[in-house]
Amino acid sequence: QKEVEQDPGPLSVPEGAIVSLNCTYSNSAFQYFMWYRQYSRKGPELLMYTYSSGNKEDGRFTAQVDKSSKYISLFIRDSQPSDSATYLCAMSPANFGNEKLTFGTGTRLTIIP
Amino acid sequence: NAGVTQTPKFQVLKTGQSMTLQCAQDMNHNSMYWYRQDPGMGLRLIYYSASEGTTDKGEVPNGYNVSRLNKREFSLRLESAAPSQTSVYFCASSWTSGRVETQYFGPGTRLLVL
Numbered sequence: 001q002k003e004v005e006q007d008p009g010p011l012s013v014p015e016g017a018i019v020s021l022n023c024t025y026s027n028s029a030f031q032y033f034m035w036y037r038q039y040s041r042k043g044p045e046l047l048m049y050t051y052s053s054g055n056k057e058d059g060r061f062t063a064q065v066d067k068s069s070k071y072i073s074l075f076i077r078d079s080q081p082s083d084s085a086t087y088l089c090a091m092s093p094a095n096f097g098n099e100k101l102t103f104g105t106g107t108r109l110t111i112i113p
Numbered sequence: 114n115a116g117v118t119q120t121p122k123f124q125v126l127k128t129g130q131s132m133t134l135q136c137a138q139d140m141n142h143n144s145m146y147w148y149r150q151d152p153g154m155g156l157r158l159i160y161y162s163a164s165e166g167t168t169d170k171g172e173v174p175n176g177y178n179v180s181r182l183n184k185r186e187f188s189l190r191l192e193s194a195a196p197s198q199t200s201v202y203f204c205a206s207s208w209t210s211g212r213v214e215t216q217y218f219g220p221g222t223r224l225l226v227l
Binding site for chain 1: 117153154155156157158161171203205213214215216217218219220221
């Protein structure tokens with residue numbers, strides 16, 4: 001079993017819809033949770049990060065962590081065609097330079113105009 | 114400020130050939146990484162360097178070697194390429210602010226081994 005599981009999709013939704021992307025994990029030591037966005041033929045870029053449980057909002061994006069269920073989510077409101085990309089979750093036990101990130105496999109998202 | 118740059122962008126090799134993938138960053142970051150990305154496997158860490166002069170193995174180091182030439186440059190070498198090394202390779206560098214480490218990725222090198 002992989003430490004981090006992510007539905008690969010593909011996921012297609014109409015413009016303006018709310019998108020929910022999810023990851024589950026098995027390592028209870030994970031404390032930092034991140035979402036990266038990767039456009040086609042580009043490198044991943046950090047979208048959001050959260051520490052421990054709770055919600056974090058940034059514009060149209062909301063990251064949610066439920067450590068009791070070992071489940072994290074990324075919500076995109078009012079989705080736009082420019083949101084079409086692959087979204088990767090990533091997590092680590094700590095962030096002091098010695099703990100490395102474990103990535104999910106990514107979910108490919110397409111927003112249909 | 115170019116961020117993380119990688120060369121070449123695309124390469125075709127025959128089995129047994131060698132090559133070096135180059136990576137450079139101009140953000141004065143201490144840590145640098147090499148990942149490979151394969152369909153259904155996500156990003157897997159090959160090697161990383163926490164600081165100039167140090168390197169450590171990641172999840173999938175077999176068949177690769179690295180050199181941290183200086184603070185800016187971190188190269189990945191395939192001594193004898195195999196078809197299983199066909200992949201997209203990403204270099205990244207990172208900085209830590211408080212408890213948060215942010216990794217910045219290069220555009221990737223697409224490698225095809227025949």
